[in-house]
Amino acid sequence: MKMTVPNILTLFRLLAAPGVVLAFVLVPRPYADWLAFTLFVGASLTDYLDGYLARKWDQISRIGTMLDPIADKAMVMIALLALAVWSPLAHWAVIPGAIILFREVFVSGLREFLGNVAGTLKVTKLAKWKTAVQMVAIALLLAQGAFNSNLGMAVFGMDGETISAILDGREEDPLDIRGKVFRAEWGGVVGITLLWVAAVLTGITGWDYFAKARAHLGES
Known part of the structure; x- marks a missing residue:
């Protein structure tokens, strides 16, 4: 090499x-x-x-x-x-993640079967957008795990009433707990939303690739 x-x-x-x-x-x-x-x-x-x-x-x-x-x-x-x-949001990520994994395995197997013909099937712009959205979604969810861990460390040992008072603005927030909650919540919401968008795009592009490949599969 x-x-x-x-x-x-x-x-x-x-x-x-x-x-x-x-x-x-x-x-x-x-x-x-x-x-x-x-x-x-x-x-x-x-x-x-x-x-x-x-x-x-x-x-x-x-x-x-x-x-x-x-x-x-x-x-x-x-x-x-x-x-x-x-991930603390694993139960929300597992279904779109499974869709993405299924598509990648399916298309990889299809490409292996097609051999040299696979190189003639053009990659669409939607497929490139799919990849970009996947990367952003996964990166956000990895960051959300860090935000969630930081939040857990910040509130460790605090009782529920103190945490509620800080979040309601009745107590001072020297540890930026409100900011940590905001980042953990919205990092997860945006990350999971984008992961579902990526899953939908993954399904569409996977079907598009299969439709293009049908003519080379040797079946009527």
């Missing part, structure tokens, strides 16, 4: 995928949430950068072309696994 900059970025994205899970296994929260968030966002940014640099510097390689979609899918799938296990 020729170690060009685009290939190094692709390898980073591939290795960052299991790093998201390892962060939760090896590092205490909320540091694990922030580490997973940083790895995921950094890897997501390289998704655009490696392709751009490969085209600009004429460094497109067969190994890079092969690894790029694998790294993309590994990053999304493993991050969804981490959310299903460690």
Whole structure:
């Protein structure tokens, strides 16, 4: 494998995928949430950068072309696994996450069956939007886990009446509990909403890909 900059970025994205899970296994929260968030966002940014640099510097390689979609899918799938296990909103994320995972497995199997023909089926702009929304939704939900952990640490040892008084404005808020509640709640609302949007786009683009592939499946 020729170690060009685009290939190094692709390898980073591939290795960052299991790093998201390892962060939760090896590092205490909320540091694990922030580490997973940083790895995921950094890897997501390289998704655009490696392709751009490969085209600009004429460094497109067969190994890079092969690894790029694998790294993309590994990053999304493993991050969804981490959310299903460690996110405080796991029960809200599991259904859209399952839709996304089903589509990725289905389309990957379809591409493997089609072989060289798969390269002739054009990727739509909607598919690119699907990927972008997936990345933003997952990043927000990873950050929401950190916000939730920070909130839990801030209110640890407080009784319910004190917390209610702070949230109602009857008590001072030196620990910014109201801000932590706001970030935890709205980070979750926006993140879950975008994950459902990504699931819908995933379903639409998966059906579109299947419809295009039907002519090559050898069935009437």
